[in-house]
Amino acid sequence: MSTEARKPSPQIALKVRRVLGGKAGWNGIAVQFAFAAILGWIGYEIVSNARANLENQHIAAGFGFLRNNAGFDVNQTLISYTGSDTFLRVFVVGLLNTLVVSVVGIVFATVIGFIVALCRLSPNWLLSRVGEIYVEIIRNLPLLFQILFWYLAVLAALPNPRQSISLLGIAFLSNRGLVVPSPIGQSGLEPFLAMLALGFVAALALRIHARRALFQEGRMIRIWPYVLGLLFGLPLATILVFGLPFTFELPQLKGFNFAGGSRIIPEFVALTLALSTYTAAFIAEIVRAGILSVHKGQMEAGSSLGLSRGTTLRLIVVPQAMRVIVPPLTNQYLNLTKNSSLAVAIGYPDLVSVFAGTSLSQTGQAIEIIAMTMGVYLLISLVTSAIMSVYGWRVSRSLDA
Amino acid sequence: MSDVATSAFVRQDLVAERPAPVQTTGFIGVLRTRLFNSPTNILLTIVGALLLWFTIVPSVKFLMVDAVWTGKDRTACLTENVGFAVGACWPYIQAKLPQLIYGFYPEAERWRVNLTFVLAVVLLMPLLIPRLPAKSLNAGLFFIAFPVVAFFLLHGGGIKGFGLSWTVGLLQLFDESIIGAGQAMLNLSKTSAVAPLLWAVGSLIVLVGTAISWLIFPLVWLRDHVQRTGEPVWADFATTAVIVCWIAFLLGGGVRTGGRALASSIATFIGIAIVIKLMGLDRGGLPIVSTNLWGGLLVTLVVSVTGIVTSLPIGIALALGRRSTIPLIRIFSIAFIEFWRGVPLITVLFFATYMLPLFLPGNFTVDGLVRALIGIALFTGAYQAENVRGGLAAIPRGQGEAAAALGLSWWKTTSLIVLPQALRHVIPNLVNSFISLFKDTSLVSIVALFDLLGSLRASFSDPKWSTPSTAFTGFAFAGIVYFIFCFGMSRYSLFVEHRLNAHRRT
Structure with missing residues (x-):
């Protein structure tokens, strides 16, 4: 007599049903058919209407317009651009401008955000109130309001270039923007950069070596004098050997405007100011929540092990807080990038302004242009969220281990 | 006893006073x-x-x-005339206040805007105070009845039919579109390579369309009769009321338990009748004020309230769709949510302004404000979906399983057990996204609508009031208005959060 357990029947039909229709089974499949039919109908309506409307307006669909001449100027370009360049080049120019303002904004927002968070966490009553007031005021006013405030009220109220405000005699702030000294490369530039990179790589290698020695053999190596030497001494030595890597061309007031130096347009100044102060308020709250999320027993445990306050913070509190801080922080960076599209309100030539604004009104290719613009932002978001999910997966794995 | 007092270990004199503690x-x-x-x-x-x-x-x-409080034009706010460095120029705000609140809304009709504001406050306040009763009635009034009344109040105009005419009109439009699609396929099949397939699908679609048109024929016949009577609106209203009440009665359980459903639907229709009669909707209603005359705080509030009211159902539907086990619906919901969350609002508004009109039939023009509203509803709906999803995830599985054990259907489980608990959980998050929606409404000024910020910006260019401090004064005023709204909402959200977490505190 066989005592083996009977194998359950494969139940293929059930599994197929589950995959196709979910828990609802055949009903689910029916619902999907109905849903697909509705989607198909909407899609058909959209396509047929769009085709008819485009025919009426005599607009040729397709991306051929990208090769046409744009014929308008852009007042801030990172790559060379003239009015006779194509719309594709306008797209690239706008994209680069968006990225520049986002990166600069992210750097400033992070710095200000961390400072404000430290203020709010400070045991000093007055300072924490100052941080709180900053966060409440900034968070409860629309970003567009703040951008327009900086642009239309503050920057417009600045004096003209002749009476511009001098910042230490090297940079000048006026209603035409911020004029800063521009670096001019000299013969010593290439060896300088090479040595800088070399020093950086060597310092990194030294750090990895020191950590390995600490964790695997228990040996403490004092590396900071060498790191300092590599990061600063080496480039300095190259300067002494090869001469200055670059000199600064100071802006000079000539007539009604500045000659020399490079001018940062007021739109950029206003946008960066508004974006970074606005996002900083949100970052401050995130950082504060992250640090508060670490139980205070951790700090006490660190000091009972004989670690100094700084070491406890660096080795115990911050790594745990970072786990809470990083995902929403990335989200804020993403928000800042998306919010940089508000540039269109003050005419900073970002992607939305020059491409979805000026190019759209010149060509009338609404579908293609808006799809491309949305696609760019969507791509940035999706890539970031993909990276973040990998990060989250690694964090949860390290927590399990 | 006395030897205790004199024993060696009892102190004989008072302890010296210690200094007061710090x-x-x-x-x-x-x-x-x-x-x-x-x-x-x-x-x-x-x-x-x-x-x-x-x-x-x-x-x-x-x-x-340093502010100047009275004056007629810019000369009152100039340093030369006043004698000191002038601060805020408040007469400028006084002069521009109507524009900042109503835009170019005709002066004689502004009572309608005020009435709408009052109605909104009267309906909203009891909704926000947790202690007051009749929340579902109140919510129904605010989220369903108020938007309709507000539309006829603010925009004006009347109605030519009622439920029956609208339903029939929609069904006919839908049917025509289906038959049109089938016919287009049949035409295409004459030239295409896959002609037999196209022909088969096309004739199937045409067949379905024809069948639908036969199905709705009785309704069409009824509609035509109703329209031929002397008072089409009231005839239509009566027919709709009878049909809907009858259906509510049957669905409510017939003679045995349907009384309640019947009573509430009759009460609803009486309410609607009173509103129609009061506003004279059957006789053309109030004079029409087209939306390009609207502006200022009015537009800001209209956009944000409409966004709030429309985004919630969209968000709930998407959140449920995202948790559904049916593959196509889940994939669609995820794609939809991630798409709208991945793009900036300003591109959504550009999409709604420039792209949406291309997608609609040529003879069908959509008002600029409505276009922006559609864009904002879709955009906010995606964000609300993620909020609601958070609430749904917080409900223990046991709740749904218990409901299933009681034999409730999916719809009943969701609407009676899961959703009420989930929504209560996420009220603070919902309010927070309403704050960001309220702030984001300022973006409509980029697509040529004059909200508070747009009106403010427009008022800067008035030469009558151009002084060095005009811009600062304007921004100070608008900033205070925005701050009061947003700060109030955020405090309310904190209050609700505090209340919801009451059981966690000791």
Whole structure:
């Protein structure tokens, strides 16, 4: 007599049903058919209407317009651009401008955000109130309001270039923007950069070596004098050997405007100011929540092990807080990038302004242009969220281990 | 007893008074423990005080001390005429206040805007106070009845039919579109390579369309009869009321339990009849004020309230769709949510302004405000979906399983057990996204709608009031308005959160 357990029947039909229709089974499949039919109908309506409307307006669909001449100027370009360049080049120019303002904004927002968070966490009553007031005021006013405030009220109220405000005699702030000294490369530039990179790589290698020695053999190596030497001494030595890597061309007031130096347009100044102060308020709250999320027993445990306050913070509190801080922080960076599209309100030539604004009104290719613009932002978001999910997966794995 | 008093270990004299303990509470205590307890802290206190000194003092000076309070035009706010460095120029705000609140809404009709504001406040206040009863009735009035009434109040105009005519019209439009699609396929099949397939699908679609048109024929016949009577609106209204009440009665359980459903639907229709009669909707209603005359705070509030009201159902539907086990619906919901969350609002508004009209039939023009509203509803709906999803995830599985054990269907489980709990969980998050929606409404000024910020910006260009302090005054005023709304909402959200977490506190 066989005592083996009977194998359950494969139940293929059930599994197929589950995959196709979910828990609802055949009903689910029916619902999907109905849903697909509705989607198909909407899609058909959209396509047929769009085709008819485009025919009426005599607009040729397709991306051929990208090769046409744009014929308008852009007042801030990172790559060379003239009015006779194509719309594709306008797209690239706008994209680069968006990225520049986002990166600069992210750097400033992070710095200000961390400072404000430290203020709010400070045991000093007055300072924490100052941080709180900053966060409440900034968070409860629309970003567009703040951008327009900086642009239309503050920057417009600045004096003209002749009476511009001098910042230490090297940079000048006026209603035409911020004029800063521009670096001019000299013969010593290439060896300088090479040595800088070399020093950086060597310092990194030294750090990895020191950590390995600490964790695997228990040996403490004092590396900071060498790191300092590599990061600063080496480039300095190259300067002494090869001469200055670059000199600064100071802006000079000539007539009604500045000659020399490079001018940062007021739109950029206003946008960066508004974006970074606005996002900083949100970052401050995130950082504060992250640090508060670490139980205070951790700090006490660190000091009972004989670690100094700084070491406890660096080795115990911050790594745990970072786990809470990083995902929403990335989200804020993403928000800042998306919010940089508000540039269109003050005419900073970002992607939305020059491409979805000026190019759209010149060509009338609404579908293609808006799809491309949305696609760019969507791509940035999706890539970031993909990276973040990998990060989250690694964090949860390290927590399990 | 006396030997105890004289024994060696009992003290004979009083202990010397100790100095009073260092005060750690009260004003002095705070000064001592949290402001001046160490050299670093003293330094930080000085830094904080300097920061406050350099921000608050100039603002107060600008807003109050140096401000000009009365005047007729810009000359009142010029330093040469006044004699001191002028701060805020409040007469400018007084002169522009109607524009900042109503836009170009005709002066004679502004009572309608005021009435709408009053209605909104009257309906919203009891909804926000948790202690007051009849929340579902109140919510129904605010979220369903109020938007309709507000539309006829603000925009004006009347109705030519009622439920029956609208339903029939929609069904006919839908049917025509289906038959049109089938016919287009049949035409295409004459030239295409896959002709037989196209022909088969096309004739199937045409067949379905024809069948639908036969199905709706009785309704069409009824509609035509109703329209031929002397009072089409009231005839249509009566027919709709009878049909809907009858259906509610049957669905409510017939003679046995349907009384309640019947009574509530009859009450609803009586309410609708009163509104129609009061506003004279059957006789053309109020004079039409087209939306390009709207502006200022009115547009800001209209956009944000419409966004709030429309985004919630969209968000709930998407959140349920995202948790559904049916593959196509789940994939669609995820794609939809991630798409709208991945793009900036301004591109959504551009999409709604420039792209949406291309997708609609050529003879069908959509008002600029409505286009922006559609874009904002879709955009906010995606964000609300993620909020609602958070609430749904917080409901223990056991709730749904218990409902299933009681034999409730999916719809009943969701609407009676899961959703009410989930929504209550996420009220603070919902309010927070309403705050960001309220702030985001300022973006409509980029697509040529004059909301509060747009009206403000437009008023800067008035030469009658151009002074050096005009821009600062305008921004100060608009900033205060925005701050009051947003700060109020955020405090309310904190209050609700506090209430919801009451059971977690000890």
